[in-house]
Amino acid sequence: MTPAADEMLAGFLNQLKFEKRASAHTVKSYHRDIGRLSNYCNEKLILSWIDLKQNDIRAHIAARHRKGMSSKSLQRELSAIRSFYTFLLKNRLAEINPAQYVKAPKQARNLPKTLDVDQVNGLLEAGTSSALEIRDLAMFELFYSSGLRLSELSSLDIVDLDLVDRSLIVRSGKGGKSRVLPIGSKAVKAIDNWLQERSINIPAVDAALFVTTKGRRLGQRSIELRLSQWCKKKGIQEHIHPHMLRHSFASHLLESSQDLRAVQELLGHSNISTTQIYTHLDFQHLTETYDRAHPRAKKKPQ
CATH class of the missing domain: 1.10.443.10 (Intergrase catalytic core)
Structure with missing residues (x-):
């Protein structure tokens, strides 16, 4: 990712911390989740956030799922990505939110344990x-x-x-x-x-x-x-x-x-x-x- 892309992420995290008054734990979690997406971009030679497409987000989440990440964790990561792109859209740094319609895989429902x-x-x-x-x-x-x-x-x-x-x-x-x-x-x-x-x-x-x-x-x-x-x-x-x-x-x-x-x-x-x-x-x-x-x-x- 380019230095400009890193600045966009830093701006988003600062907004969370100082304007939204988010907890340190929340800021850290968002940073970690979007950092994983940044790693995906580096692997795919994607240089800017605006170059990410819906298929990229879907592929990233699918790869995370194959590594054993739970549906709940993937939903949290998608929420962080959507929030980041909402920030970019409001600041006219992006034109679309590629994560908007991407859904996490459904969690397998655990059956309750019963006695005979x-x-x-x-x-x-x-x-x-x-x-x-x-x-x-x-x-x-x-x-x-x-x-x-x-x-x-x-x-x-x-x-x-x-x-x-x-x-x-x-x-x-x-x-x-x-x-x-x-x-x-x-x-x-x-x-x-x-x-x-x-x-x-x-x-x-x-x-x-x-x-x-x-x-x-x-x-x-x-x-x-x-x-x-x-x-x-x-x-x-x-x-x-x-x-x-x-x-x-x-x-x-x-x-x-x-x-x-x-x-x-x-x-x-x-x-x-x-x-x-x-x-x-x-x-x-x-x-x-x-x-x-x-x-x-x-x-x-x-």
């Missing part, structure tokens, strides 16, 4: 030996029974449950939305056992459904730790976190009902595309079953 039905049964039928374990079992049953988020379970108050009607109301769902959910019979029984224990041995300090031995609301981190301790004590080797119970609820329900809209409502997803990830889990299960069972699909032994 036998694993869930093993977790929830391990038995209790103390007041705290009675409480913990009620929490875990409710996670799986109603597909609650960790924050939603922690926020529940006793008045939010109707054990006769076998339902609960989530008042503080994601996005501030509330919803009414059914409670399964086993969860109702576990909660009833906990409420009896709570009324006898726990001081009535907080209206929360799940409280500490001192009657204070149980926090999200404490719930996570209790699940981890439960698994360790019951001899469950796999690392299980609360959201796995929510994922398992959704996957098992969809597998049995095939009703995507109903699962969306129960999970409290605003967009059905979020729920559709569980259709991939369901299909994954079906293909595994197919590979094991179909006489013309079984893999030959190695």
Whole structure:
């Protein structure tokens, strides 16, 4: 690149630092990202920023992708390049933004990890030996029974449950939305056992459904730790976190009902595309079953 090109980049970085008041970290990141594009230009004998074309930006991003850069990182680099060219356009140092319509490769969507039905049964039928374990079992049953988020379970108050009607109301769902959910019979029984224990041995300090031995609301981190301790004590080797119970609820329900809209409502997803990830889990299960069972699909032994 020419000295003039280096001056343009320096001017952009100064604008970020002094006019935009960007953090030192942001300025450093932009400098690094555009510096990589400068290296590409040097390799291709491109001397000026105005000589870069859309195909050059696309080729540069594709090369970065082949080196293992994530979609998120490439999106950040493209954002930095677009901002740089916006600066050049405003200062009449360029006529087009070659990065404007270039998109980063899509990130492969990671499927949520779930438990199978036998694993869930093993977790929830391990038995209790103390007041705290009675409480913990009620929490875990409710996670799986109603597909609650960790924050939603922690926020529940006793008045939010109707054990006769076998339902609960989530008042503080994601996005501030509330919803009414059914409670399964086993969860109702576990909660009833906990409420009896709570009324006898726990001081009535907080209206929360799940409280500490001192009657204070149980926090999200404490719930996570209790699940981890439960698994360790019951001899469950796999690392299980609360959201796995929510994922398992959704996957098992969809597998049995095939009703995507109903699962969306129960999970409290605003967009059905979020729920559709569980259709991939369901299909994954079906293909595994197919590979094991179909006489013309079984893999030959190695």
